[in-house]
Amino acid sequence: MVINMKKAILKKYARLAARTGAAVQKGQPVVVYAAVDQSEFALLVVEEAYKAGASKVRLEWTSQPLTKLHFRHQSQKSLSVVSPWVEEREKEFCR
Template sequence: MNKTRLKKYANLIARCGVNVQKGQEVIINAELDQPEFVKMVVDECYKAGAAKVSVDWSYQPLTKLNVRYCKESVLGKLEDWQMA
């Protein structure tokens, strides 16, 4: 997909999909494979009036390792920073 179309899609996500309002904080969960597109979405969220945009990056191979090797009791526990 070309950059212009991606930019329009990022704008659509921020303004219609998420409906960012002035002063809101936005949290984006994203994989590491599309950093340029995530940057576009962050930019559009700020343009829509977001006060702060945070990106929670994940990497699927590491997630798979955690699921494979972590004990069930650890996997079922939510840390304070994970609760929203």
């Protein structure tokens, strides 16, 4: 009972996030950034984005502990470089 209630609330929140927060429009590509420990909710947001008419949805997983490790161990120069493939991937969703 509690699990079903939680899922129902998460579905409503995902719908609100996709349709009102992000205002997903028909034919629009969408990028969702989500922490790895929020996979259930992230997948619901992706589903709602498609229901709202998104042409495609890319889900990018994030991890705060991993990001902290990158900041701690990479040089400032390394952190400031954007790989060409990353730039191209992001441009695809800006067209």
